[in-house]
Amino acid sequence: xxxxxxxxxxxxxxxxxxxxxxxxxxxxxxxxxxxxxxxxxxxxxxxxxxxxxxxxxxxxxxxxxxxxxxxxxxxxxxxxxxxxxxxxxxxxxxxxxxxxxxxxxxxxxxxxxxxxxxxxxxxxxxxxxxxxxxxxxxxxxxxxxxxxxxxxxxxxxxxxxxxxxxxxxxxxxxxxxxxxxxxxxxxxxxxxxxxxxxxxxxxxxxxxxxxxxxxxxxxxxxxxxxxxxxxxxxxxxxxxxxxxxxxxxxxxxxxxxxxxxxxxxxxxxxxxxxxxxxxxxxxxxxxxxxxxxxxxxxxxxxxxxxxxxxxxxxxxxxxxxxxxxxxxxxxxxxxxx
Amino acid sequence: xxxxxxxxxxxxxxxxxxxxxxxxxxxxxxxxxxxxxxxxxxxxxxxxxxxxxxxxxxxxxxxxxxxxxxxxxxxxxxxxxxxxxxxxxxxxxxxxxxxxxxxxxxxxxxxxxxxxxxxxxxxxxxxxxxxxxxxxxxxxxxxxxxxxxxxxxxxxxxxxxxxxxxxxxxxxxxxxxxxxxxxxxxxxxxxxxxxxxxxxxxxxxxxxxxxxxxxxxxxxxxxxxxxxxxxxxxxxxxxxxxxxxxxxxxxxxxxxxxxxxxxxxxxxxxxxxxxxxxxxxxx
Numbered sequence: 001x002x003x004x005x006x007x008x009x010x011x012x013x014x015x016x017x018x019x020x021x022x023x024x025x026x027x028x029x030x031x032x033x034x035x036x037x038x039x040x041x042x043x044x045x046x047x048x049x050x051x052x053x054x055x056x057x058x059x060x061x062x063x064x065x066x067x068x069x070x071x072x073x074x075x076x077x078x079x080x081x082x083x084x085x086x087x088x089x090x091x092x093x094x095x096x097x098x099x100x101x102x103x104x105x106x107x108x109x110x111x112x113x114x115x116x117x118x119x120x121x122x123x124x125x126x127x128x129x130x131x132x133x134x135x136x137x138x139x140x141x142x143x144x145x146x147x148x149x150x151x152x153x154x155x156x157x158x159x160x161x162x163x164x165x166x167x168x169x170x171x172x173x174x175x176x177x178x179x180x181x182x183x184x185x186x187x188x189x190x191x192x193x194x195x196x197x198x199x200x201x202x203x204x205x206x207x208x209x210x211x212x213x214x215x216x217x218x219x220x221x222x223x224x225x226x227x228x229x230x231x232x233x234x235x236x237x238x239x240x241x242x243x244x245x246x247x248x249x250x251x252x253x254x255x256x257x258x259x260x261x262x263x264x265x266x267x268x269x270x271x272x273x274x275x276x277x278x279x280x281x282x283x284x285x286x287x288x289x290x291x292x293x294x295x296x297x298x299x300x301x302x303x304x305x306x307x308x309x310x311x312x313x314x315x316x317x318x319x320x321x322x323x324x325x326x327x328x329x330x331x332x333x334x335x336x337x
Numbered sequence: 338x339x340x341x342x343x344x345x346x347x348x349x350x351x352x353x354x355x356x357x358x359x360x361x362x363x364x365x366x367x368x369x370x371x372x373x374x375x376x377x378x379x380x381x382x383x384x385x386x387x388x389x390x391x392x393x394x395x396x397x398x399x400x401x402x403x404x405x406x407x408x409x410x411x412x413x414x415x416x417x418x419x420x421x422x423x424x425x426x427x428x429x430x431x432x433x434x435x436x437x438x439x440x441x442x443x444x445x446x447x448x449x450x451x452x453x454x455x456x457x458x459x460x461x462x463x464x465x466x467x468x469x470x471x472x473x474x475x476x477x478x479x480x481x482x483x484x485x486x487x488x489x490x491x492x493x494x495x496x497x498x499x500x501x502x503x504x505x506x507x508x509x510x511x512x513x514x515x516x517x518x519x520x521x522x523x524x525x526x527x528x529x530x531x532x533x534x535x536x537x538x539x540x541x542x543x544x545x546x547x548x549x550x551x552x553x554x555x556x557x558x559x560x561x562x563x564x565x566x567x568x569x570x571x572x573x574x575x576x577x578x579x580x581x582x583x584x585x586x587x588x589x590x591x592x593x594x595x596x597x598x599x600x601x602x603x604x605x606x607x608x609x610x611x612x613x614x615x616x617x618x619x620x
Contacts, residue, residue: 011616066617071448073613091451099449106446108362110369115362122358123452125351151369 001175001207002045002068007077009038009063009231037063039231040077045209047174050201052222052239053211054321060231061211065177068209069099081175095124098173100164102180107152113163114148117170124171131170138166141196158189165193169200178210182217194220215321227324235324242320250294251278251319252287252301253311260306268304273297283308288315355452359460364468379472381429386421389546390414411486416548418488419573422477424545425469426504427568428511430532432461436522439611442618454608455516462512466505492578499586500572506593507543507568513600514539514564520604523611539563544570564596 015031016022038060045051053061066072067079070086079086082093089097107116121131139145142162147155152163161181168176178197182190198221201208212218218225218239225242227235252275256263263285270276273293279286289297294312301307368374397410435458438444447454481490491497518535522528540546543565549557560566567589574582 062617069449071445071617072615094449094451097449099446101442101446104442104445106443108366111362111365115365119358119362122355123450 001047001049001082002043002209003078003080004041004043004064004068005078005080007038007041007043007064007067007079008036008075009060009067009072010075011035011037037231038067041231041233043226043233043236045207047207048201048205049224050198050208050222051210051224051226052218053209053226053228054213054215054218055228056325058230059228061228062179063231064228065099065179065209065211069097069177070094071099095171096173097175098168098171098177100168100176100178100181102161102178102183105152105160105164107160107163107167109153110151112149112151113155113167117148117167120167120170126171130172134170134172135166138169138196141199142166142192158185161185161189162193165196172204173206175207176209178208180212181210182212182214190214190217191220197221227321229325248291249288249315250291251313251315252289252294252297253279253313254285254287254301254305254307255309256283256285257306257308258283263305269300273300288319352453352456355456356459356463359457360463360467361460363457363461363464367464367468377431378468381469382424382427383421385540386417386424386545390417390421393417393548413548413550415487415489415577416550416573418480419576420545420548420569422473422480422488423500423504423569423572423576425473426466426508427543428462428465428508428515430515430518430536432465433458433515433519435516435519436528436532439520439522439615440526440618444615445617448612448615455604458512458516462509466508489577491576496575496578496583499583500575503567503572503575503586503589503593504569506590506597507564507572510564510568510593510596510600511539513597513604517600517604517607520607520611523607523614539565542566543568544573562592564593564600567593 012032012034014026015033017025017031041060041064043064053064055061063072067074068081068086070079070081070089073087081089082096084090084093107113117131117135120126121128126134135148136145139148142165144159144162144166147159147163152160155163165181182193185193194217197208197210200206201221208221210217210222222239225235225237225239226233265277265285270287273289273296275287275289275293275297277285278288287297298310298312301310367378393410393413435444444454447457477488477490480488491500514535515532518532519528521531525531537546542560542563544552544560545565549560549570552560560570571582571585571589575586
């Protein structure tokens with residue numbers, strides 16, 4: 001469905017030197033610098049997959065989406081979509097894909113969304129009956145049925161994003177790229193959008209590529225996680241394996257009596273419980289250890305420390321992602337290409 | 338998963354339908370705000386010719402009399418009034434927001450859609466012509482009945498048809514001209530300045546700033562090689578029943594057809610080159 005082979009993208013930007021002399025120099029001869037956004041990237045996405053794409057700012061995830069969706073050409077390597085070079089897609093292929101940009105509204109600001117939907121219907125040649133059926137269903141699921149005829153500028157951010165998503169799904173696309181669709185939205189809107197995407201993926205078998213900085217988006221929707229850093233894939237694996245990694249470990253937060261004696265951590269048998277200290281506050285300690293050992297570890301903590309409060313939690317996915325960023329790999333889940 | 342349950346007919350019928358739908362969409366956009374509609378659509382292109390009428394009337398009182406040399410003040414003013422009416426049909430650079438869309442990255446999504454982007458500017462063109470025609474026809478009729486000396490009606494139906502034909506072709510040239518300039522936003526960050534300067538020159542070449550009767554013949558002959566000349570200056574004379582202009586109609590058609598072809602090629606080239614350069618900003 002989607003394939004990137006040895007994909008490389010270099011952007012050329014002009015260098016603006018500081019000061020008056022720099023300004024004068026740039027008027028005569030401007031210097032340019034090449035920025036490598038993607039480097040030798042390989043990725044295969046099969047039909048029906050729901051792939052989460054994460055990475056720090058500048059990691060290359062949006063560039064990858066631009067290349068795969070055919071918005072910009074590759075510097076070298078191949079970006080294939082529906083068995084064709086992405087940058088040279090024909091109308092037949094374009095009709096089978098869709099793009100949602102969280103930071104750029106594509107519906108016209110001054111008119112109701114319904115008017116823009118009618119134009120989209122004509123562009124994608126959606127039969128009227130299908131259009132009306134889908135529009136009613138999506139609007140109802142996304143809870144904006146009564147907002148279709150309201151000027152877009154009068155809608156909230158969440159409602160506008162829901163309209164964007166309706167517009168993107170009206171032609172029943174086979175491949176959908178979503179670039180940070182929940183950015184800036186409240187919890188309820190996020191949850192509604194996530195549920196909609198998961199249902200659509202399961203019921204229609206659409207292939208969905210989701211980029212987000214919100215790890216909860218990825219956790220709630222994706223089956224596969226791809227992590228990019230500095231234009232390279234540093235992790236590509238099933239999110240279930242990651243979840244297994246998470247459920248097999250516990251995060252224990254201990255809050256100590258403020259008036260108590262300063263604990264001597266050297267006296268705690270951390271190795272014996274395969275635990276490691278991951279955080280230390282003024283009166284608090286955080287440990288990560290295998291779930292099976294948490295009960296004995298907690299007992300030991302109560303015996304040796306003046307514990308005021310204690311919490312045992314599943315390790316957050318965000319923690320694991322940070323670990324992947326730090327080490328470039330995660331044990332037992334995914335692979336580092 | 339249903340694959341796309343339709344096939345793309347690439348013929349002109351589909352594109353025409355799409356252009357009409359885009360025109361309806363554009364009409365909704367321009368009519369979204371009443372004040373904006375009146376100012377930007379109804380009164381579009383009226384201010385400058387009317388200011389020029391005032392300038393001519395004021396200058397005619399001077400000792401030298403700018404409207405001397407065989408040209409009556411009434412003739413010059415009537416010319417500017419008809420220019421004001423016909424110029425409303427001429428496509429304006431502010432009718433497009435392409436350069437802004439390129440700068441801001443709003444154009445990105447259209448690149449993933451199964452249609453040529455030019456359909457949207459074409460829809461805007463159709464909307465512009467239809468709306469402006471709906472304003473110009475009654476306005477010209479009323480003015481020619483009330484003040485026929487200052488706003489004469491077309492000499493006859495065939496003159497009016499010839500004038501309209503040239504105005505529409507010329508207006509299409511302006512669409513392509515402005516589209517190309519807007520598309521320079523793929524490279525430049527001074528597109529608005531370029532557009533303003535280009536528009537001023539184009540309007541001057543088309544006799545829309547100063548009546549051509551005040552220009553030397555050699556300058557008029559030079560302007561006759563440009564599309565703005567045939568878009569307004571000649572149609573105004575045609576509408577007035579000038580036999581010279583009628584004789585030049587064929588040359589006007591040929592000139593505009595050549596410009597249309599050349600500008601189409603230029604617009605397509607600039608668009609294709611710019612498209613390759615586009616970095617998808619804003620995503």
